[in-house]
Amino acid sequence: MDQHGPASEQDFLALVDRHFPEAHAHALLPRGDDCAVLACPPTLALSTDLFLEDIHFRRSYFGPADIGWKALAVNISDIAGMGAQPLGFSLGLMIPPGPQPAPGFWDELLGGMAALAREHGLALSGGDLSRAPILGLCITIWGRPGPSGRLLTRGACRPGDTLLACGELGLVRAGLQALEAGGPAAAWPAAAAAHLRPRPQVAAGLALAAIPGVRAAMDLSDGLARDLPRLLGANQGPAPGAALTLDPGSLHPETLAWCAQTGQDPAEFACLGGEDYALLAACDPKAAPRALAAIPGARAIGTVTAAPGVTLNGRPAPARGFDHFDTP
């Protein structure tokens, strides 16, 4: 075992056990068998996300605890996008060869992940470790419907519905651009934190699911410009359109400051911003006031239209968002 990290699977499993308690109402068996055994609700929402070095994060400005946090956060956000309550997750961890990055690296990475898991009461159940040419994480997460019993899907909005956003739009893009430009995270504290340690909107998702007039929802991982057409396109029949009204005054001050400094239009910038992990919902306009009152930070950002296409403040919305799959 080298001095910088665990060398064997046993060392690693001991670290996992230290950060993630085995005992959990949802886990019926201690770790170490062929499978995790879970007590399951009749309906389970499940999602898998990869989180890979130099594709989804850079070690130059992601600390190990940020990596662990964000790998789990992007998965929780998928559960939040269905209005569900996350229960547990499994972890496939890819460990690069050679000397470990720094003393305590793995301890901090698992610690960052465990901190977010504790906030949401999640069990780590099941997983695999492997040597790999890169540092990477593949998390599969699952959750149950909340007390309303309802899961929110994409394909049910109707013309006239109010579009709601829960969470910041564009703030992560400001953080990403500032960090990629080599700016110190301290100069953009909220934007950098939103990029490094996003906070999935679980409470907002559960609240949306509990309001019958909320018809459809998703989480915004690739930006409004890319994700809104997915929400609209999931409908049966011809896809409706949307008229977005993004008031720059509703954006975070750091987003506005970054746009001013870099000469970008704030509303377009927010519309293109990936990885915000805000929630987007379509809501019967009669139910919108209730949703806006019930969910801190929720706001109306436009209307579903019978005519196809998406406009932003009266002009065609920017056509592309953020796609990890794009070749660079």
Add this chain to the structure above:
Amino acid sequence: MDQHGPASEQDFLALVDRHFPEAHAHALLPRGDDCAVLACPPTLALSTDLFLEDIHFRRSYFGPADIGWKALAVNISDIAGMGAQPLGFSLGLMIPPGPQPAPGFWDELLGGMAALAREHGLALSGGDLSRAPILGLCITIWGRPGPSGRLLTRGACRPGDTLLACGELGLVRAGLQALEAGGPAAAWPAAAAAHLRPRPQVAAGLALAAIPGVRAAMDLSDGLARDLPRLLGANQGPAPGAALTLDPGSLHPETLAWCAQTGQDPAEFACLGGEDYALLAACDPKAAPRALAAIPGARAIGTVTAAPGVTLNGRPAPARGFDHFDTP
């Protein structure tokens, strides 16, 4: 889009849809939402495994269909090791940059996976695609207890129990060594096939779980020498030992031929063989005849002993098996 493969996430998802039917009794929602939504039994067995290029497979002798098949097979085997029935899986697929490997590569890879999924009636539900520096797959699989309602775990064997193996021992090691030595797969057809396209022992696992005298089981992924101590060590209190009796006559003719050609002891060779994905079970000796009669290919390979340590044909068993986590 280059001519050799899908260039966009949409192209890839169309390939997935072509190979894996969306409609499945276990999947409550079509693909394309934030999460898959599953109809779940009250108890779910779940496992995650990574399958990475040059760690778990080499493209020099794994065809694309073999890669897809084996990535899923090693996961199904974990479900089989609990005596459970697999239901579905999610896929995190890492796609290397640049021109795709060959025309039809991804089509064949998904086709190989789909062929095995069909054999076991599995839904592909949930997943993620990402660019990555390597070709890799992370599969999370889940299953339910069989008709017996019982899941087999590791920590319940007792001194005097008969140890059973279901499936070949050492055959994959012969295939791996022959292929790594550059030998043509055609010279070792059974051994190469066992390495490239292992057949998880789902039926044997379900049959074991249905026999009350079967007390513990697991799948053999790292070889008997490494996995048997895990079965024994999972017991509460001091770990029992085992006396293995491996009759070379019970090994596959290709395993024997490879050992003869390379001057290796067949019983030790079989004991060290990784990735056989045979099942190992501990069984009340009174129930062993029933298990042996009920499960094609099952055979007794030894006895659990009160004294610690593992012997093989009367001598100390080789101490190490196969560990993907080992640095090379």
